[in-house]
Amino acid sequence: MTDFAATRALFELPEGIIYLDGNSLGPLPRAAAARVGRTITEEWGQLLIRGWNQAGWMELPTALGDRVGRLIGAEPGHVVMGDTLSIKVYQALASALAMRPDRRVILSDSGNFPSDLYMAQGLVGMLGADYELRVVAPEEVAGAIDDRVAVLMLTEVDYRTGRRHDMKALTAAAHAAGALTVWDLAHSAGAFAVDLAGAGADFAVGCTYKYLNGGPGAPAFIYVAPRHAEAARPALSGWLGHEAPFAFDLDYRPGRGIERMRVGTPPVIALAALEASLDIWDRVDMAALRKASVALSERFIAGVEATCPTLTLASPREAATRGSQVSFRHPEGYAIMQALIADGVIGDFRAPDILRFGFTPLYLSPEEVDGAVSILARIMASASWDQPQFKVRSRVT
Numbered sequence: 001m002t003d004f005a006a007t008r009a010l011f012e013l014p015e016g017i018i019y020l021d022g023n024s025l026g027p028l029p030r031a032a033a034a035r036v037g038r039t040i041t042e043e044w045g046q047l048l049i050r051g052w053n054q055a056g057w058m059e060l061p062t063a064l065g066d067r068v069g070r071l072i073g074a075e076p077g078h079v080v081m082g083d084t085l086s087i088k089v090y091q092a093l094a095s096a097l098a099m100r101p102d103r104r105v106i107l108s109d110s111g112n113f114p115s116d117l118y119m120a121q122g123l124v125g126m127l128g129a130d131y132e133l134r135v136v137a138p139e140e141v142a143g144a145i146d147d148r149v150a151v152l153m154l155t156e157v158d159y160r161t162g163r164r165h166d167m168k169a170l171t172a173a174a175h176a177a178g179a180l181t182v183w184d185l186a187h188s189a190g191a192f193a194v195d196l197a198g199a200g201a202d203f204a205v206g207c208t209y210k211y212l213n214g215g216p217g218a219p220a221f222i223y224v225a226p227r228h229a230e231a232a233r234p235a236l237s238g239w240l241g242h243e244a245p246f247a248f249d250l251d252y253r254p255g256r257g258i259e260r261m262r263v264g265t266p267p268v269i270a271l272a273a274l275e276a277s278l279d280i281w282d283r284v285d286m287a288a289l290r291k292a293s294v295a296l297s298e299r300f301i302a303g304v305e306a307t308c309p310t311l312t313l314a315s316p317r318e319a320a321t322r323g324s325q326v327s328f329r330h331p332e333g334y335a336i337m338q339a340l341i342a343d344g345v346i347g348d349f350r351a352p353d354i355l356r357f358g359f360t361p362l363y364l365s366p367e368e369v370d371g372a373v374s375i376l377a378r379i380m381a382s383a384s385w386d387q388p389q390f391k392v393r394s395r396v397t
């Protein structure tokens with residue numbers, strides 16, 4: 001079991017705020033400032049270049065990769081941190097495509113996050129006209145897998161609705177058709193227990209600034225299944241993925257296993273912040289987390305449906321097919337969300353009409369969920385969202 005009152009005390013949460021946006025940017029672990037401070041003053045400040053060896057900077061991407069790996073059901077030694085998620089999508093997809101040289105189709109769905117589709121479009125543009133990104137509706141994915149598909153590239157949890165794909169079943173269907181899978185775990189890692197090994201996933205990627213609380217711009221991760229570890233060819237063949245970076249050979253040779261998915265110099269300061277967050281995750285039982293997440297989500301759905309008749313549930317009603325977020329639709333969703341934020345309840349808005357709320361048991365209590373419901377109900381009943389200052393769009397929604 002996990003003591004969620006104890007984990008909550010490990011986060012810095014501003015007074016008077018109910019935070020329902022940990023699915024977009026997790027809060028600050030209290031220990032992170034000191035941990036980052038040590039890296040800066042004691043390691044960078046005192047060790048200088050010696051930090052790479054003496055402070056273990058070079059091992060951080062794989063050491064932290066294994067700690068993320070526990071949360072996503074990866075075999076030890078098969079996850080590495082670095083770069084941003086968009087880059088990791090490109091890497092995984094390029095490697096998977098190269099392993100199916102006689103096929104030309106990348107299959108994805110319209111519930112995928114645009115950056116994943118954009119990266120696939122960029123890659124298709126590089127590879128040539130006979131490659132194709134095929135995008136179907138989420139419920140049509142299973143039926144669209146055929147023997148032309150090289151790679152099935154999906155985000156497990158839809159960023160707008162929270163709808164969750166059946167990773168195990170779709171992976172099996174892809175394999176039965178001779179295709180490989182790339183799973184994006186952006187809204188899965190830290191939201192519930194993922195079982196990559198059990199699902200037979202080939203490649204997986206994800207970020208650490210959402211549910212994993214690694215901080216803005218925290219490094220991403222990539223997983224390559226052990227059976228592909230020595231076969232996957234890195235498309236982004238940077239020197240730190242080379243077999244012997246400090247031999248400074250003129251020709252690239254991929255490093256051993258997951259090491260080849262490194263590209264360049266690791267973001268040591270950002271990894272230090274992530275390490276403080278993973279110290280909290282090390283205490284968390286993922287089954288307990290999921291149970292609490294479902295309870296918070298159901299409590300919110302029931303509360304909103306009882307008090308806000310003009311909001312329509314956009315998420316699956318069935319908890320088993322939902323991640324750890326709940327979304328409601330309203331044509332004035334943007335203004336409603338701004339009014340909520342002004343009243344201390346922070347969620348976010350996704351065009352065209354989605355109000356999105358993340359449920360994160362590590363630092364969110366049932367009482368806060370009730371508080372958020374009653375503030376939302378008051379805003380809806382009084383139409384206090386219907387004011388000009390709530391309709392001005394910011395750069396980040």
Ligand SMILES: *Cc1c(COP(=O)(O)O)cnc(C)c1O
Pocket residue numbers: 084085086087112113115116155159184186187207220
């Ligand atoms: C959040 C998110 C991203 C963001 O990618 P970055 O490169 O980290 O900005 C990409 N894909 C999915 C599915 C996401 O949810």
